[in-house]
Amino acid sequence: MADMKTAAYICKGCGIGERVDTAQMAKIATKEGKMHLVREHDFLCSAAGVQVIRDDIEREGATHVLIAACSRRAKTEAFYFPSIALSRANIREGVIWARPDTEEARETTQEMADDYLRMGCGELKKMKLAGGVQDTGHAKRLLVVGGGVSGLTAAAEASKTGYQVVLVEKAAALGGWAAKLHRRMPLREPYAEPQDTGMAELIKAVTGDANIKVITNAVIARTDGAPGRFKVDISVESGPSLTEEVGAIIQATGFSTYDIAKLPELGGGKSPNVIDQAELERLAKQAAGKGQAIVRPSDGGEVKTVVFVQCAGQRDSTGKHLAYCSGFCCGASIKQAMYFKDANPAVDTVVIYDDLRVPGNGEDFYRSAQNKGVTFTKGRIASVEAKGDACEVKFRDLILDEDATIAAADLVVLATGQVPNSGVNIDIPAEEAAKMEVKPVSILNLSYRQGKDMPQLAHGFTDSHFICFPYETRRTGIYSAGPVRRPMDMVQATEDATGATLKAIQAMENAELGRAAHPRSGDLSYPIVQLDGCTQCKRCTVECPFGAIDEDEKTYPVFNESRCRRCGTCMGACPVRVISFENYSCDTVGAQIKAVDVPDEFSEKPRILVLACENDAYPAIDMAGMQRNCYSAFVRVIPVRCLGSVNTIWITDALSAGFDGIMMLGCKHGDDYQCHFVKGSELASVRMSKIDDTLKQLALETERVISHDVAITDMARVPQLINDYAAKINEIGMSPLKGFA
Amino acid sequence: MGDLNTQMLDKYRNNFLHEVEEKVDDGHWVKMCMQCGVCAGSCTFGPDWEHTPQKIFMMIRAGKREEVLSSHSMWLCTSCYNCMVRCPRELPITHIMHGLASYAHRLGLAPKNQPTRDFSLIFWDNCTKTGRVNELRMTISVYFREGIVSGIKKMWTLRNVGRGLFFAKRLNPLELFVSHGCKDKDGLRRALKKADEIEARRRGYAVQPRGYSS
Numbered sequence: 001m002a003d004m005k006t007a008a009y010i011c012k013g014c015g016i017g018e019r020v021d022t023a024q025m026a027k028i029a030t031k032e033g034k035m036h037l038v039r040e041h042d043f044l045c046s047a048a049g050v051q052v053i054r055d056d057i058e059r060e061g062a063t064h065v066l067i068a069a070c071s072r073r074a075k076t077e078a079f080y081f082p083s084i085a086l087s088r089a090n091i092r093e094g095v096i097w098a099r100p101d102t103e104e105a106r107e108t109t110q111e112m113a114d115d116y117l118r119m120g121c122g123e124l125k126k127m128k129l130a131g132g133v134q135d136t137g138h139a140k141r142l143l144v145v146g147g148g149v150s151g152l153t154a155a156a157e158a159s160k161t162g163y164q165v166v167l168v169e170k171a172a173a174l175g176g177w178a179a180k181l182h183r184r185m186p187l188r189e190p191y192a193e194p195q196d197t198g199m200a201e202l203i204k205a206v207t208g209d210a211n212i213k214v215i216t217n218a219v220i221a222r223t224d225g226a227p228g229r230f231k232v233d234i235s236v237e238s239g240p241s242l243t244e245e246v247g248a249i250i251q252a253t254g255f256s257t258y259d260i261a262k263l264p265e266l267g268g269g270k271s272p273n274v275i276d277q278a279e280l281e282r283l284a285k286q287a288a289g290k291g292q293a294i295v296r297p298s299d300g301g302e303v304k305t306v307v308f309v310q311c312a313g314q315r316d317s318t319g320k321h322l323a324y325c326s327g328f329c330c331g332a333s334i335k336q337a338m339y340f341k342d343a344n345p346a347v348d349t350v351v352i353y354d355d356l357r358v359p360g361n362g363e364d365f366y367r368s369a370q371n372k373g374v375t376f377t378k379g380r381i382a383s384v385e386a387k388g389d390a391c392e393v394k395f396r397d398l399i400l401d402e403d404a405t406i407a408a409a410d411l412v413v414l415a416t417g418q419v420p421n422s423g424v425n426i427d428i429p430a431e432e433a434a435k436m437e438v439k440p441v442s443i444l445n446l447s448y449r450q451g452k453d454m455p456q457l458a459h460g461f462t463d464s465h466f467i468c469f470p471y472e473t474r475r476t477g478i479y480s481a482g483p484v485r486r487p488m489d490m491v492q493a494t495e496d497a498t499g500a501t502l503k504a505i506q507a508m509e510n511a512e513l514g515r516a517a518h519p520r521s522g523d524l525s526y527p528i529v530q531l532d533g534c535t536q537c538k539r540c541t542v543e544c545p546f547g548a549i550d551e552d553e554k555t556y557p558v559f560n561e562s563r564c565r566r567c568g569t570c571m572g573a574c575p576v577r578v579i580s581f582e583n584y585s586c587d588t589v590g591a592q593i594k595a596v597d598v599p600d601e602f603s604e605k606p607r608i609l610v611l612a613c614e615n616d617a618y619p620a621i622d623m624a625g626m627q628r629n630c631y632s633a634f635v636r637v638i639p640v641r642c643l644g645s646v647n648t649i650w651i652t653d654a655l656s657a658g659f660d661g662i663m664m665l666g667c668k669h670g671d672d673y674q675c676h677f678v679k680g681s682e683l684a685s686v687r688m689s690k691i692d693d694t695l696k697q698l699a700l701e702t703e704r705v706i707s708h709d710v711a712i713t714d715m716a717r718v719p720q721l722i723n724d725y726a727a728k729i730n731e732i733g734m735s736p737l738k739g740f741a
Numbered sequence: 742m743g744d745l746n747t748q749m750l751d752k753y754r755n756n757f758l759h760e761v762e763e764k765v766d767d768g769h770w771v772k773m774c775m776q777c778g779v780c781a782g783s784c785t786f787g788p789d790w791e792h793t794p795q796k797i798f799m800m801i802r803a804g805k806r807e808e809v810l811s812s813h814s815m816w817l818c819t820s821c822y823n824c825m826v827r828c829p830r831e832l833p834i835t836h837i838m839h840g841l842a843s844y845a846h847r848l849g850l851a852p853k854n855q856p857t858r859d860f861s862l863i864f865w866d867n868c869t870k871t872g873r874v875n876e877l878r879m880t881i882s883v884y885f886r887e888g889i890v891s892g893i894k895k896m897w898t899l900r901n902v903g904r905g906l907f908f909a910k911r912l913n914p915l916e917l918f919v920s921h922g923c924k925d926k927d928g929l930r931r932a933l934k935k936a937d938e939i940e941a942r943r944r945g946y947a948v949q950p951r952g953y954s955s
Contacts, residue, residue: 356775371772371773373772375802376775376776377802378776378799399795
């Protein structure tokens with residue numbers, strides 16, 4: 001690039017000046033790195049130091065800046081220069097803090113610092129300033145799908161924040177399950193009595209809000225576009241279809257109850273007196289409307305004994321029913337037992353549970369029920385049999401370890417769980433889906449290449465990063481809230497909807513500015529593809545964890561930048577390396593690998609390349625340095641956006657450059673993944689499992705490329721892993737490929 | 742007095758929990774147990790119990806009246822208060838155990854020859870007679886509780902302890918014949934009678950004296 005002017009700054013602060021020879025580094029930057037401007041500074045992050053850089057940018061026209069000082073994770077506010085391309089060489093955490101301060105370590109420490117400087121120079125020259133996506137949509141309306149407590153909360157919260165909302169509800173009335181409840185669990189101290197649901201007020205607030213357009217009896221026929229420019233076709237039951245342009249979407253489609261007819265062993269479907277919690281709410285509401293007590297459904301007789309059966313068709317290990325705990329049902333049974341006890345303390349209410357789980361402030365509520373005389377029995381139901389108008393409940397008492405019977409229960413309430421309304425499972429192949437008994441109906445009808453609905457993690461719940469950012473789904477700008485994301489009660493659903501609304505607002509605002517959403521929020525780079533080199537292999541379109549890439553009619557990839565999270569998984573997948581980011585590409589990393597000075601095989605100084613995920617592994621390595629957990633001086637660490645972005649060319653480059661070993665450090669994958677880009681580390685492990693053949697062809701040991709799961713807390717473990725691997729490399733010997741590059 | 746046990750059975754029918762709530766000291770706490778088992782795990786006598794406090798509470802809820810009231814378990818409690826300190830629901834477990842034992846005794850359902858019960862009764866009789874415990878008489882009563890032979894055996898075993906106490910002037914053989922006592926013995930008896938009346942009124946019993954006679 002003709003107008004590229006590079007500048008390198010070497011900081012001597014924080015002990016760098018005492019530990020390494022910065023003058024030598026400056027020489028390397030000039031001679032080898034070919035930097036136009038090279039400066040040393042005693043205290044670069046000070047106002048004076050930063051001013052030096054700023055002056056060079058303004059007066060000398062520096063367009064590319066390398067800062068050889070602390071980790072790229074430190075001093076980001078001081079070293080914030082949005083108008084230039086910036087690279088950071090990690091001399092503090094990555095070199096002097098990670099090495100013992102001894103005379104014998106001095107030489108290798110200096111080599112480390114020199115190499116990081118060379119790598120920085122190499123990277124810098126391949127970087128471009130990320131400019132942000134142009135021509136993204138500007139729609140700032142929010143679409144909320146589902147009008148239950150989650151959807152209504154989302155709409156109301158968005159409106160309060162000043163955003164317009166389109167609320168689509170499938171049923172004729174708003175309110176969902178929450179509006180069908182007689183009472184809800186208490187929200188305030190002392191958490192002792194069931195209280196009004198408050199749904200009437202919430203519905204009134206939403207329908208009366210000028211910012212919110214409510215469309216009932218309607219479903220989503222098609223969703224097209226990307227954050228900031230979604231086009232949504234809404235088909236209304238009796239009336240013309242509508243098309244709305246929205247910036248982000250919240251899917252709050254809630255849950256269905258588990259069908260009690262599937263539980264004949266618990267009397268489900270066998271007697272009108274065996275009901276689920278939803279039915280009891282209906283009976284309670286009906287009875288309250290008439291000002292009467294709840295009566296036995298079979299004959300309208302008086303209810304003297306009620307048995308609540310917890311975990312009905314839940315936490316099931318046989319595979320027949322729901323495998324999970326829905327979390328809300330213990331609290332709901334406690335509340336429902338109170339319906340009876342409050343009306344008439346003489347009614348016997350027995351809750352038979354295995355583990356009573358009352359999250360939040362439910363423990364106080366549980367205590368209140370005990371105080372009211374609700375009996376709680378730890379037991380496992382053996383059978384519920386209808387005998388005339390009563391039911392005989394047999395169970396195993398798990399405390400007394402014996403069989404017990406409740407001879408005549410007038411009402412048996414089964415606490416069944418929540419089944420998410422999440423549409424079609426896009427991971428089931430079409431031919432298998434066609435064979436399914438009940439064909440799920442799509443909710444969002446996305447026009448995305450990867451499928452009509454959001455990806456699911458397990459049991460039909462939408463995939464979201466449970467640990468770090470639960471609201472983010474794998475479809476950027478589309479957020480799931482409420483029981484469609486995970487089983488939850490009303491309090492949690494309200495909180496969930498509020499959180500999702502804020503994320504949706506962020507997504508719309510970011511999309512307009514061409515910036516990425518979480519976890520690289522604010523990132524202005526985006527994938528650029530050289531279509532003339534593309535072989536239409538579809539790996540990028542298939543593997544993108546976020547469904548950001550569609551295909552045109554010739555099966556070339558079509559990138560939707562606002563849907564992209566900038567993880568680089570497509571870049572790692574591309575066999576012909578035509579996908580890159582301005583500031584992160586096969587070349588920027590390749591240049592760093594090639595810049596390392598690899599000593600010859602007789603030097604006894606192996607070189608180990610560490611490709612570390614910048615989300616967890618790289619911070620862990622940094623923190624190892626901060627804690628002075630020293631590690632081998634033979635490693636050269638390159639942060640990568642995600643292991644999914646690692647292109648196999650880097651492995652080839654490194655091996656042919658004479659590296660003796662390559663460590664890939666990324667996040668855990670699998671069902672309980674920690675990968676910030678959900679699928680990145682998993683895809684990387686699949687790709688790397690195939691690298692063994694390549695190594696064998698090159699007559700190299702398979703141990704030359706290894707990978708580890710690393711969490712952000714592994715600051716003690718990472719140095720150990722590195723040292724163990726350095727010892728291993730020592731054992732198998734130096735790479736035979738040195739000196740050919 | 743009539744048969745108190747039959748009266749109570751009639752009154753509470755199948756609702757033993759309710760009976761415990763009304764009749765047993767601190768019995769109203771039983772329903773608050775959440776069956777976590779910390780008490781059972783904390784009990785120093787854990788392995789020796791027929792039923793742990795956790796099970797006793799569950800049995801009360803399950804209406805196992807006979808089994809609970811005739812159980813040896815409550816009598817084994819050494820009042821170490823481990824369970825009570827640790828109970829996350831803050832149940833006064835030790836007190837409930839004593840309450841249950843006392844109620845079982847009152848109904849005549851407590852196990853016969855239960856050592857703790859026998860000791861308690863001997864202690865009570867001994868102490869309330871004069872307002873002071875006569876240690877010599879009490880020890881002898883306890884030793885000979887199971888007959889002359891076993892009594893002599895026990896005394897023989899502990900003969901050196903007795904001798905030591907005698908020489909240290911901690912044991913006066915004359916006490917066997919003359920008990921020392923408190924000043925106002927009648928006043929003490931009146932106080933105890935009054936306490937009995939108050940308790941009986943509160944719990945709805947016919948007034949009755951404590952001790953072996955019940």
